[in-house]
Amino acid sequence: MKQSIGIGLMGMGVVGGGVVDVLFDKEERLAKLIGAPLSLKRVLVRDVNKPRAVGLCDGMLTANADDILDNPDVDIVIEVMGGEQPALDYIMKSISLGKHVVTANKEVMAKHGAEILTHAREQGVQVLFEASVAGGTPIIAPLLRDLVTNDVISINGIINGTTNYILTKMAQEGQDFGVALSAAQELGYAESDPTNDVEGIDAAYKLAILSTLAFRARVSDADVYSEGITHLTAQDFRYASELGYAIKLLAIASKTDGAVHARVHPAMVRSDVMLAKVDGVLNAIEVQTDLAGRVLFHGRGAGDLPTTSAVLADVVNIARDVVGGAPPPPPPSLSDDVSISPISALETKYYMRLNVAERPGVFAQILKVLGDLDISIASAIQKETDDAARRAEIVLMTHRAKEASVQSALQAIGRLEVVNEIGSLIRVEEWD
Numbered sequence: 094m095k096q097s098i099g100i101g102l103m104g105m106g107v108v109g110g111g112v113v114d115v116l117f118d119k120e121e122r123l124a125k126l127i128g129a130p131l132s133l134k135r136v137l138v139r140d141v142n143k144p145r146a147v148g149l150c151d152g153m154l155t156a157n158a159d160d161i162l163d164n165p166d167v168d169i170v171i172e173v174m175g176g177e178q179p180a181l182d183y184i185m186k187s188i189s190l191g192k193h194v195v196t197a198n199k200e201v202m203a204k205h206g207a208e209i210l211t212h213a214r215e216q217g218v219q220v221l222f223e224a225s226v227a228g229g230t231p232i233i234a235p236l237l238r239d240l241v242t243n244d245v246i247s248i249n250g251i252i253n254g255t256t257n258y259i260l261t262k263m264a265q266e267g268q269d270f271g272v273a274l275s276a277a278q279e280l281g282y283a284e285s286d287p288t289n290d291v292e293g294i295d296a297a298y299k300l301a302i303l304s305t306l307a308f309r310a311r312v313s314d315a316d317v318y319s320e321g322i323t324h325l326t327a328q329d330f331r332y333a334s335e336l337g338y339a340i341k342l343l344a345i346a347s348k349t350d351g352a353v354h355a356r357v358h359p360a361m362v363r364s365d366v367m368l369a370k371v372d373g374v375l376n377a378i379e380v381q382t383d384l385a386g387r388v389l390f391h392g393r394g395a396g397d398l399p400t401t402s403a404v405l406a407d408v409v410n411i412a413r414d415v416v417g418g419a420p421p422p423p424p425p426s427l428s429d430d431v432s433i434s435p436i437s438a439l440e441t442k443y444y445m446r447l448n449v450a451e452r453p454g455v456f457a458q459i460l461k462v463l464g465d466l467d468i469s470i471a472s473a474i475q476k477e478t479d480d481a482a483r484r485a486e487i488v489l490m491t492h493r494a495k496e497a498s499v500q501s502a503l504q505a506i507g508r509l510e511v512v513n514e515i516g517s518l519i520r521v522e523e524w525d
């Protein structure tokens with residue numbers, strides 16, 4: 094029986110720092126849970142001379158990954174460096190060398206999850222990645238274990254806390270996007286380069302991971318349609334509220350007739366549905382299945398300690414198997430026989446905000462374009478926005494329509510001489 098479980102930590106930033114703290118603070122508890130103590134062997138960082146909040150014994154830090162990879166005493170590699178490379182290389186090398194891996198890296202898992210899991214299966218090691226989606230809120234282990242006998246019908250979620258914070262500020266305080274983003278940056282909720290969050294890229298990574306596990310299919314980030322929140326304005330939130338809706342950046346996936354449909358974009362949801370009430374930096378994911386029905390996961394999606402909670406849960410699970418000498422449970426096998434349904438195949442309701450000339454017949458011209466493409470209007474609001482300049486704003490809510498038709502209609506409407514600007518197009522999700 095193993096006397097201790099050796100840990101090699103790759104990265105000691107926000108998450109890695111939390112991991113080291115809790116490894117020390119909860120040392121005894123972890124040893125009891127596992128049946129042997131965890132022993133931190135080396136910690137990989139970029140700059141060994143950088144001042145660190147957490148004190149480590151001399152010689153613990155290294156800038157050379159081989160100090161972990163070639164160390165026979167390292168049983169589990171915790172990768173919390175982030176980025177695609179060299180993280181992917183280190184994960185694959187760890188697996189080749191028979192080391193188990195715990196990672197929080199959504200980018201690597203979204204882009205290379207299938208090859209990593211296949212390699213782990215071949216090498217008989219475990220790769221766990223609970224922290225890669227929704228931080229401290231369990232979702233991956235439930236999909237792999239607790240819901241394993243279910244067929245997942247759909248996943249609907251808010252899986253990016255930064256954008257949810259920004260959208261909450263825009264809705265509750267009438268702020269414009271730039272102002273709300275600055276507030277998020279001041280509070281440390283958004284990075285100085287917020288592109289991955291506000292363009293929907295981070296949420297697309299996470300949805301690819303969830304779709305892969307939920308539908309047991311190879312779904313990568315490239316298969317997820319994604320659109321960010323930068324084009325939303327304070328007006329959109331005012332109109333949404335007038336119409337009884339909230340605007341959220343949603344991650345939505347489903348599987349029908351063997352095809353997976355996965356998309357991330359701002360969407361309107363009725364203000365009385367559960368996801369409409371998830372505010373601030375919180376995450377929430379609703380999984381609908383054939384047996385369990387609707388199951389909700391709700392909690393903190395980021396931060397050092399919530400993410401550490403998920404990382405160390407994975408470490409404990411692997412370490413227990415190592416101590417007990419149990420063979421690692423095989424990673425999920427993924428079907429290749431799944432196609433990806435494009436966004437153009439979507440059928441839903443739409444909100445459109447148009448800036449138009451204030452003159453007779455404008456509305457009729459727009460309705461004609463929509464009618465020709467089989468798009469019917471459920472409601473319309475017209476407001477004069479600038480009397481002197483004779484410009485008005487029109488807001489339309491459509492009945493269910495085909496995405497491809499709506500995109501063609503928008504192009505045609507944009508070409509009308511009476512239309513100054515297409516303000517926004519937001520998809521509307523009609524959920525109970």
Ligand SMILES: NC(=O)c1ccc[n+]([C@@H]2O[C@H](COP(=O)([O-])OP(=O)(O)OC[C@H]3O[C@@H](n4cnc5c(N)ncnc54)[C@H](OP(=O)(O)O)[C@@H]3O)[C@@H](O)[C@H]2O)c1
Pocket residue numbers: 103104105106107108109137138139140141143156172173174175176178179197198199200224225228394395396397400
């Ligand atoms: N932050 C969160 O709340 C959160 C939540 C869920 C998941 N995650 C995921 O967790 C991972 C880590 O995030 P984080 O926020 O902790 O990142 P971070 O604060 O930027 O820390 C990254 C750490 O990795 C080290 N590192 C980066 N590139 C390296 C390289 N090429 N060689 C050696 N060391 C390298 C850095 O070294 P130096 O310290 O020397 O710069 C730093 O210690 C990411 O995959 C992220 O997506 C984060």
